[in-house]
Structures are given as C-alpha cells and as structure tokens.
Amino acid sequence: MDELRAAVLRLLEREPPPGPVMAEDIFVVDSLAGHIERLGRTQTPVTAEGLASLCLAYAHAYVHPERLDEVVSLEDATLLAGRFARRRGGCRALAGQDALRRVLLHHGFALQMLFDIPKTVHLLDALLRRDLAPGAGAFAGLDLGTGTGILLLGQYLLARRHGHAAPRLWGVEHLLQVAGRADALLATLGVGRVVSGDATTSAIYNDVPQGNIACVTNETLPSCGRRLYKEPFTAISGALFTALGSRLDHAVFLPEAVWGSDRAGRNWLRLAPENAFAGDAGPMPARLFYMRDVELAGERIPADQVGASFHALVSPVWAEALGRRW
Ligand SMILES: C[S@@+](CC[C@H](N)C(=O)[O-])C[C@H]1O[C@@H](n2cnc3c(N)ncnc32)[C@H](O)[C@@H]1O
Structure with a gap:
C-alpha cells in the first residue's frame, strides 16, 4: 500500500x-x-x-x-x-x-x-522612499497583518536610513504559527517583535510601545474589484485609530491611501489617515466599496498594477x- x-x-x-x-x-x-x-x-x-x-x-x-x-x-x-x-x-x-x-x-x-x-519590491521601494514626519521622535512602527514580517523589516531599514539606531517595531499576526516564526526571526535579527492576535480588536493595541507612532504598514487588502470587507483592512484601521488616536498624528502609512468605488465607478471614496482610513460615512459604509487603487510613494495606482514596473x-x-x- x-x-x-x-x-x-x-x-x-x-x-x-x-x-x-x-x-x-x-x-x-x-x-x-x-x-x-x-x-x-x-x-x-x-x-x-x-x-x-x-x-x-x-x-x-x-x-x-x-x-x-x-x-x-x-x-x-x-x-x-x-x-x-x-x-x-x-x-x-x-x-x-x-x-x-x-x-x-x-x-x-x-x-x-x-x-x-x-x-513585495514595489511595497518596500515605496516604503523606503518615505520621508519621516518631523516631530515623530523615536521611531516606533506597527505592522498590522505581519505575515513573514517583510514589511516590518522594511520599516527597520527606513528607520536606520533616517538615523534611528534602535527603532521599536511591533507587528500583529493572527496566524499563530506565522506570528511565532516571524517573531523568532525578527527578534534574532534585532528588528522587532511580532505578537499573535487579532488586529481588528482595539485591546491588542494596549501592548504597543508608548509614545508617538512613526510608521504603520497594513497590507491586509483585497484584490482589485473585490469588496473591501473581504479583507480586514478597514476593520483594522478602525480599531487602530480608536485605540491610538492622536498618537498616529505624525505617522507615515503604507499604503498612503486606498481608493474604493461603487460597482459602476460613479462614487469614489479615498481612505486615508485624515479620515482614519474610514472614508466619509455617506449612505454606503466603506467596507461595501469595491477595491480599486492604492497610493504608494505619492502615486495613485490600480491595485492590480502594483508591482507592474518590477515584473x-x-x-x-x-x-x-x-x-x-x-
Ligand atoms: C496580505 S498578507 C500581508 C503579509 C505581510 N504584511 C506582507 O506584506 O508580506 C496579510 C496578513 O494579515 C494576516 N491577517 C489577516 N487578518 C488579520 C487580523 N485580523 N489580525 C492580524 N492579522 C491578520 C494574514 O494572516 C496575513 O498574514
């Protein structure tokens, strides 16, 4: 047999x-x-x-x-x-x-x-091109939906390139085995720590290092043309801004903004830090909009074209x- x-x-x-x-x-x-x-x-x-x-x-x-x-x-x-x-x-x-x-x-x-x-290269490239907001102080960064931790490593490089010798970086990943492996690797490298948990719950942010946040990466997006609620991006943003509020005022974000529209492309919504990535309440909640574009390094790109210039x-x-x- x-x-x-x-x-x-x-x-x-x-x-x-x-x-x-x-x-x-x-x-x-x-x-x-x-x-x-x-x-x-x-x-x-x-x-x-x-x-x-x-x-x-x-x-x-x-x-x-x-x-x-x-x-x-x-x-x-x-x-x-x-x-x-x-x-x-x-x-x-x-x-x-x-x-x-x-x-x-x-x-x-x-x-x-x-x-x-x-x-992945496109995301890292956009991240490393960011200028840090003045006044952020010591570099504390959050990566929500950390996966292997590659964007947390990107944040580490961004911080080092801006003269921060010891950034404090913290990721949340809900898959236990992935969080454990990413944490072990990033801790050994001296890059940061990853906890296992649900980034859509405000309580998870109680463990974030004190002080202002310099950078937030959150790549929990659905593919182009799918409704935003198919992935937790808007729910995570809601929990993050509820929990940390003004501590995010000096943060740079990746993506910088997300664009959704209704099915016909008549009504558009730009989710960005100014509106806590929640958009204008309007008659239709943000999570029902369809994923369309992202802003990376100041450029608005259809989500399915991310990476195209690096093929x-x-x-x-x-x-x-x-x-x-x-
Ligand atoms: C699209 S992947 C991005 C991973 C990584 N940031 C990268 O760029 O390679 C999204 C990750 O978010 C995790 N995730 C999804 N929902 C989550 C939640 N509610 N809380 C924490 N992590 C979540 C998934 O398990 C997955 O690893």
Whole structure:
C-alpha cells in the first residue's frame, strides 16, 4: 500500500521552472544580515535588484532559520523558490524532505505574499522612499497583518536610513504559527517583535510601545474589484485609530491611501489617515466599496498594477509558478 501511495504521489510531481529565479547579473549574493546592514545605510542606493535579493534572502532565513548566518546564493534562492512553488504537488528536491514541506505548506499564505517579488519590491521601494514626519521622535512602527514580517523589516531599514539606531517595531499576526516564526526571526535579527492576535480588536493595541507612532504598514487588502470587507483592512484601521488616536498624528502609512468605488465607478471614496482610513460615512459604509487603487510613494495606482514596473525582476515562468499577492 505504501508503495502504491508513493507511486501516486510521484505522479503528481512536476519539476519547478528551469533556470534561476532571478537573472544572475542582478542578484546580490549576501547573508541576510549583510543585506540589512548595507540597505540600512543612508548612502546605499535603493535598487529593485537589491530589494528583490533581500526578499529572497529573507525567505531563506524564514524557512531555514538555522542557516541564518549563511550567504544566500542564487542557487539557494532558486532551490527554495522551486520547493515553495512545488510544495503541494512535490518535486525531486522535496523527496524525503517531509519536515521542510510541512513548513512550506503551513506558512504557504505568508510566503506567497513574500514570493510575489515584483509586488513585495514595489511595497518596500515605496516604503523606503518615505520621508519621516518631523516631530515623530523615536521611531516606533506597527505592522498590522505581519505575515513573514517583510514589511516590518522594511520599516527597520527606513528607520536606520533616517538615523534611528534602535527603532521599536511591533507587528500583529493572527496566524499563530506565522506570528511565532516571524517573531523568532525578527527578534534574532534585532528588528522587532511580532505578537499573535487579532488586529481588528482595539485591546491588542494596549501592548504597543508608548509614545508617538512613526510608521504603520497594513497590507491586509483585497484584490482589485473585490469588496473591501473581504479583507480586514478597514476593520483594522478602525480599531487602530480608536485605540491610538492622536498618537498616529505624525505617522507615515503604507499604503498612503486606498481608493474604493461603487460597482459602476460613479462614487469614489479615498481612505486615508485624515479620515482614519474610514472614508466619509455617506449612505454606503466603506467596507461595501469595491477595491480599486492604492497610493504608494505619492502615486495613485490600480491595485492590480502594483508591482507592474518590477515584473522584469523575475522571469514569467517563475512569476507564474510562485503565484501572487492579490
Ligand atoms: C496580505 S498578507 C500581508 C503579509 C505581510 N504584511 C506582507 O506584506 O508580506 C496579510 C496578513 O494579515 C494576516 N491577517 C489577516 N487578518 C488579520 C487580523 N485580523 N489580525 C492580524 N492579522 C491578520 C494574514 O494572516 C496575513 O498574514
């Protein structure tokens, strides 16, 4: 029976796409700590290639925390991307790797966000282009719906690039196993802490470090054309502003604003910090609006075009195999 099961499983196996996940001449070979050290320096230019390589090194550390100190080569990154892409059906590189496969499956949703390299790079790039509001004081940052923690790492780099040696960063993630893994990795790196909890409840914000908040990232958005309530973005924003109020006055936000419309596109709503990302009450509540655009680095972009200008980082076959955020 075991042999039959093994034969059936082998039938489901396919190999990941051929070739490396990124072009060799643009991939930056370094350890995760090396990437963080370099990108945390103000003088280091922020490049798409550098951010994509950071994402792949971060994915490697998230999946293989015991190898955190290693330099991540393009071969390592490609092997991991291929195993991730084939986590359900299997492939030769996953044969006999049951524990690893379980990690990839249990963290599949969070990793899929991270592995959408063009969109993740676009978000990081927009974040790192932000100026901090004057008067925010010491850098305290919140990431709501933390997933693997890549945006919390982005906040760390933003803070370091603005001269904050020891930012206080705090994330909330409701999937227990994801929060635990992100917390362990980010705590080891000295980046911040992640708690497991529901970011739509105001009580969770009692644990936020005291003082003004310098930055909030909240990427819990539905895909373009779906109603906003399909994901908790508006509910999280409501709880956040109720709990922290004026402590958010100096914060920069990612996304900077979210645009929704009714089905026909006749009535539009801009959710932004000025209205606590709640919009004008109007006859229709914000959560019933359809997701349309986001503002990133001062630019208004249809949500399905986020990442479009970074597509060339990953070949089309790899992009297809790795899946998408939204
Ligand atoms: C779209 S993902 C973004 C993850 C990460 N910020 C990134 O950019 O890769 C949204 C994350 O929010 C988490 N999430 C959804 N609802 C939540 C809630 N009510 N409280 C806390 N986390 C939540 C999901 O489990 C998921 O990891």
